[in-house]
Amino acid sequence: MSDYRRGFESLHQEIHEPSLPTEGNWPDWLAGTLIRNGPAQFEVGDESYNHWFDGHAMLHAFRMRDGTVAYRNRFVRSNSRTEALEEGRIARSEFATDPCRSLFGRVMSVFNPTPTDNASINVARLDDQYVALTATPLPVAFDPDTLETVGVVDYEDDVDVDMSTPHPHVEPGTERTLFHTVSFGRQCQYGVYGVEAGHKTRREVATLDVGRPSYMHSFGMSENYVILSEWPLVVDPTDLLLRGQPFIENFEWHPERGTRFRVLRKADGKEVATLEAEAAFGFHHVNAFERDGEVVCDVVTYPDASVVDELALDRLRSDDPSPGSGHLRRYRLPLGGGAASSTLRSEERLELPRIHDGPATGRPYQYVYGVGTRVEGQFTDQLVKIDATTGAAQTWHEAGTYPGEPVFVGAPGGAGEDDGVVLSVVLAPDAQQSFLLVLDAPSFTERARARVPHPIPFGFHGQYFGGAL
Known part of the structure; x- marks a missing residue:
């Protein structure tokens, strides 16, 4: 049996291949660049990071032109990585890893915290810059051609927040980018901020006071509303200061709280509805839209937050890994408030969900793409x-391979929501390599692939940028 655990081993090699070996029927209209992000170094000196989310960020770019695919990979030169390499040890606290410090060092870190800029989760375009994103408000700009790190982006505002989602939404039509944020303190706050196209100023859309903030990795957006999903994985802000634990270990599961959806109107920031649902947990919203006096909100959910611990590296490298996937659940949120109803949309397991960005965003839609688990333990x-x-599902699999997040690319002038292709970076551990897979989206069958000369560790998210960068 092929060993998926190769995807959780460090990759130190940085290369540039002007032309990868390709096979199949490469779409002649596919002219753009897929840039993917994810952790690629899990050890520094004799110390190891604890969690998949903590490894040093690496960017991977696949530039496609006239049937030719060029590949380049490069580490994000964050301050977190630079300090770690210079000191030969883990230097900054990450999601689930805290560097070993003296008592004095721990006390000083409370009064002078240095948040991580290890931007390993996603990529986006902000104003005229391409940026790597993590859950701290420190986007790291990079050159899209060389992947060389430019540095942390300086917003042109005085917004001061502690967390910012790595999953911003771009509003169709306005092209405004929306973020949700969390601020910790004596009075904690959720925030929603917008950045207009061509600018770097975050403007407040809404703020909400909160006593014990929930861990929210993403949020929902429909045409007129923003949806914050408060899963019952919550934190007492004093614990973040006093317990001396890695960030996520300060959060506690309180299923008795249930899940609370907070629906905020984008036009004026008003909370128009607060809705209760059964306890659940989710990383990724899929889409949301308005219909018949309610907001329909689709999320990949889990029964509880144990998946967070299951994604620790020792668990993932064991013989009993997490399935790494949940289920697609649809919540109906009446704008009049009250209880939220929910239904499971498919029996197929799902994670890292993507839709046809733009045409389907914030609107009634049909298709969602993601990774799944076919064989338990794989x-x-x-x-x-x-x-x-x-709820009907189509699947693609190839024995002994492990695909990453699928990114949909629409065909020029495409008539249907799924008229296009799906791109995924697939690990083939037995061959000691990965490949870029191109699927025909309607039939979900292979069209082409391009082979990379080394295995790419399992990553998180990426974006396709059409045309010249």
Whole structure:
């Protein structure tokens, strides 16, 4: 049996291949660049990071032109990485790893915290810059051609927050980028901020006071509303200061709180509805839209937050890994408030969900793409396409391979929501390499692939940028 655990080993090599070996029927219209992000170094000196989320960020770019695919990979030269390499040890606290410090060092870190800029989760375009993102408000700019790190982005405002989602939404039509944020303190706050196209100024859309903030990795957006999903994984802000634990270990699971959805109107920031649902946990919202006096909000959910611990590196490298995937659940949120109803949309397991960005964003939609788990104990070993209206699913898998997040690219002038292709970076551990897979989106069958000369560790998210960068 092929060993998926190769995807959790460090990759130190940085290369540039002007032309990868390709096979199949490469779409002649596919002219752009897929840039992916994810952790690639899990040890510094004799110390190891604890969690998949903590490894040093590496960018991978696949530039496609006239059937030719060029590849380049490079570490994000964050301050977190630079300090760690210079000191030969883990230097900054990450999601689930705290560097060994003296008592004096721990006390000083309370009064002079140095948040991580290890931007390993996602990529986006902000104003005229391409940026790597993590859950701290420190986007790191990079050159899209060389992947060379430019530095932390300086926003042109005085917004002071502690966390910012690595999953911003771009509003169709306005092209405004929306972020949700969290601020910790004597009075904690959720925030929603917008950055207009062509600018670097964060402007407040809404703020909400909160006593014990929830861990929220992403948020929902419909045409007129923003949806914050308060899972019952919450933190007492004093624990963040006093317990001396890695960030996520300060959060506690309180299922008796249930899940609370807070629906905020984008036009004036007003909280128009607060809705209760059964306890659940989720990393990733899929989409949201308005219909018949309610907001329909689709999320990949889990029964509880144990998946966070299951993604620790020692668990992922064991013989009993997490499935790495949840299920697509649809919540109906009446704008009049009250209880939220929910239904499971498909029996297929799903994670790292993507839709046809733009045409489907914030609107009624049909298709969601993601990774899934075909064989229990094999982590994520297939790609899944789910019809969110019927629950029907199509899958792609190849024995001994492990695909990453699928990114949909629409065909020029495409008539249907799924008229295009799906791109995924697939690990083939037995061959000691990965490959870029191109699937025909309607049939969900392979069209082409391009082979990379080394295995790429499991990553998180990426974006396709059409045309010249």
